[in-house]
Amino acid sequence: MSKPILYGIDPSPPTRACLLTAKAIGLDFEYKVVNLMAGEHMTEEFLKKNPQHTVPLLEDNGEYIADSHAICTYLIQKYGKEKDQLLYPADLYQRALVDQKLHFDTGVLFTKLRAVMKYILPTPKKVPEELVTAVYEGFDFLETFLANSNYLVGNTMTVADICCIATVSSLVFAPINPVKYPKLTDWIKRMKQLPYYETNENGASILLSLVKPHCS
Numbered sequence: 001m002s003k004p005i006l007y008g009i010d011p012s013p014p015t016r017a018c019l020l021t022a023k024a025i026g027l028d029f030e031y032k033v034v035n036l037m038a039g040e041h042m043t044e045e046f047l048k049k050n051p052q053h054t055v056p057l058l059e060d061n062g063e064y065i066a067d068s069h070a071i072c073t074y075l076i077q078k079y080g081k082e083k084d085q086l087l088y089p090a091d092l093y094q095r096a097l098v099d100q101k102l103h104f105d106t107g108v109l110f111t112k113l114r115a116v117m118k119y120i121l122p123t124p125k126k127v128p129e130e131l132v133t134a135v136y137e138g139f140d141f142l143e144t145f146l147a148n149s150n151y152l153v154g155n156t157m158t159v160a161d162i163c164c165i166a167t168v169s170s171l172v173f174a175p176i177n178p179v180k181y182p183k184l185t186d187w188i189k190r191m192k193q194l195p196y197y198e199t200n201e202n203g204a205s206i207l208l209s210l211v212k213p214h215c216s
């Protein structure tokens, strides 16, 4: 059986969510960089693998899975050891809560980032203030989710925390005031303490350095 292959690029938050998940479960995998700026995601070869032309994309035994959330939960269930199953709990209610936060990442957090990125790539322009302000709606929700727990679902880290931190660490061009967002601030610090957090760091800072100068 060949190693799973992850196609992606470090500045991409959903790619980083998959890289973090792979690290969390100690997965032996191959990482193939797809240079979006060079249009490598629009080639005939890549479009055959993923007609939606997005990264990340997972190739596992000749089969393909797109979307970071689908990839992360698949990797945990297929390759995670017993202890790793806590990342995507088997209990149906707990799992539904995790799924809800994964959809929150797609539908709320990442959507806000994508709206901003339209002003950055391919040619950077000033990002409208209301798009930066809109990020705080996402932060408000996160602060509420974290009101009574250390993680987004209870007191044990799940794949929801992994996916959301990959996006949140790319949204901090909207500065987080620790007085207004104490729970969110602590959660970010907690996630940064993961022994494999560096997997997220380089890509997040590249993305931030592209966006920040264009937000005022």
Ligand SMILES: N[C@@H](CCC(=O)N[C@@H](CS)C(=O)NCC(=O)O)C(=O)O
Residues within 6 Å of the ligand: 011, 012, 013, 014, 015, 036, 041, 052, 053, 054, 055, 056, 066, 067, 068, 069, 106
């Ligand atoms: N919901 C998807 C979003 C994937 C996505 O939009 N990826 C961006 C990079 S961050 C991309 O590939 N953009 C290229 C395109 O849409 O053509 C996921 O979680 O994987």
